[in-house]
Amino acid sequence: MESEEHQKGKEKFKEGKYEEAIELFKKCHKKEQRAPFYSNISACYMKLKDIPKAIKYARKSIEETPEFEKGYYRLINAGENTREYNSSVMIAEIKLGRERKEEKYWKEYYSGNEEVEVKRINLEYGKGVFSKKRYQKEEIIMKEIPIIQISKIEDYYNCCGFCLKTLCSKEPKNKYNQIFKEINKEEIIKCKCGMKYCNFKCQQLDYTHSLLCNKLKGLINYCNINHISHPLCIAKIFATILISQNIEKSLFPFVVFHSSPLIPFNSEIVPFFLNIFGSLLLKFNIYGGWTFIYQILYSVLKYNSSSILPLNPIQSLLLNNNSLLIDNTLLSSSLINHPDITAFTIEAEGLFKYLNTLNHSCSPNCFLANTDDSFALSLIASCPISHGDELTISYIDNTLPYSQRQSLLYDSYHFYCHCPKCNLMI
Ligand SMILES: C[S@@+](CC[C@H](N)C(=O)[O-])C[C@H]1O[C@@H](n2cnc3c(N)ncnc32)[C@H](O)[C@@H]1O
Known part of the structure; x- marks a missing residue:
């Protein structure tokens, strides 16, 4: 049942008396009804062309009731008029199942790179990365450190909590174990x-x-039992965002990726997250609630992140010295990729601003690799590249037959590939 103020407010709105409508809506104070009033106030401020207040009240509406969809429409309407990039507008679009196609939201974020340019391609592909220079085969186009990186759950306590360098030997019987300990002491x-x-x-x-x-x-126990690492990575991302001074801006790098459909939320993780973050989680209400943000982050990690294999301490030493005499054993750089040496490597996952915006092709012009003593990844040309070319990598083993590639790409990334190789069905 609408209150008198509500009805009068709507009449004033129709008459174009927006200030009076706002005053009436502000008097509608029944808790369970607040979200629609905030949404109405946002609509009034839009009419008055007071965009900051239109955004403010749309956000208040979402914060009050994250399930109330109209608040998201209001936010998109208001946000579309701002040039500034805005996580909450992008999140509102995800909530409403829309494509995040508006280049103006992320153009500024991706500007200023000398090697590559990020541009919108179309509705299906979303964005893509384009070369700003010419490159020869095997030339490094760019190196990037991740926005966030985390080891696989099995290695969580075996490596440095920041740089992922191997700190504990995983294979006690390995003949290089003593050398590893010597280097790492x-x-x-x-x-x-x-x-x-x-x-x-x-x-x-x-x-x-x-x-x-x-x-x-x-x-960690839950992740270990289930052999999954993403809840731990999401906990780290939540902490990064919640600690920051500006939640809006620190959320942006994690939601900017195209990663639909969203993966359903698994309520098993609820008690762990409540225990870790408590009432801090309420800070996500303005974006549709923490479980919704969790869903976005999980989808982004699944569809966009890259594997990283940082060099282990033995490999690092061999990279800088051709041969080493340690503990009476001669080690030479030819051993760098020997399975007994790579056994010390920590497997990790990272989310990269540019590298994870690269689209897939079954006949790609680039590939990713660890090329130095860090957890950065390098983008390397696999053939000559001209200025303006789209840079692509293969997300899967592109030597597989056509039908296997298509089903693998659909199962893992939810798209069918239309690259030149797939168009020829080879
Ligand atoms: C790692 S992201 C690439 C960046 C993405 N285009 C964006 O806008 O953020 C992977 C997603 O991009 C889209 N994509 C990548 N390569 C594609 C291709 N060859 N055909 C169609 N969609 C593709 C798919 O939606 C996929 O899940």
Whole structure:
């Protein structure tokens, strides 16, 4: 049943008396009805061309009732008039199942790179990465460090909590184990929660640790039992966002990717997240609630992230010296990719601003690789590239037959490939 103020407010709105309508809507205070009033107030401010207030009230409407869809429409209407990139507008579009196709939301974010340009392609592909220069075969186009990186759950306590350098030997019987220990005997910092860092600098750089220390045990256990790492990565992303001064801006790099359909939410993780973050999770209400943001992040990690294999300490040494005599054993750089040496490598996953915006092709012109002693990934030309070419990589083993490639791409990334090779069905 609508209150008198509500009815009068609507009449004033129809008459074009928006200030009076706002005053009446502001008097409608029944808690369960607040979201529609905030949404109406947002509509009034839109008419008055007061965009910041239109955005403010649309967001209040969502915050009050994240399920109330009209609030998201209001936010998109108001946000479309701002030039500034805006996570909440993009999230509203995801909530309403729309494509995040509006280049103006991310153009500024992707500007300023000298090697590549990010442009919108079409509705199906979303964005893509284009070359700004010419490159020869095997030339490194760019190197990028991830926005966030995390080891596979099995390796969580075996590596540095920040740089992912291997700190504990995973294979006690390996004949290079003693050498590994010898190289790695520098002062390792161990936190009481079990997390290790190679040095003080790495400990300082892992700034989310203060929020997560001693709170992750239950979640780590859950991830280990289920052989999944993404809940832990999402906990890290939540911490990064919640610690930041500007939640809006720190959310943006994680939601900018095209990653539909969203993966359903699994309520099993609820108690762990409530235990870790408590009432801080309410800060996500303005974006549709933390479980919705969790769904977006899980989908982005599944469809967009890249595997990284940072060099292990033995490989790092061999990279800089052709041969080494350690512990009476001669090691030479030819061994760098020997299985006994790679056994010390930590498998990890990272989310990259540019590299994870690369589209797939079964006949790609680029590939990704670890080329130095860091967890950065390099984008390398696999053939000559001209200025303006779209840069592509293969998400899968592109030597597979046509039908297997198509079903693998659909199952893992939800698209059918129309690259030149697939168009010829080879
Ligand atoms: C790693 S992202 C690439 C960046 C993405 N285009 C964007 O706008 O953020 C992967 C997603 O891009 C789209 N995509 C990539 N390659 C494609 C292709 N060859 N054909 C159709 N869609 C593709 C799919 O939606 C896929 O899930």
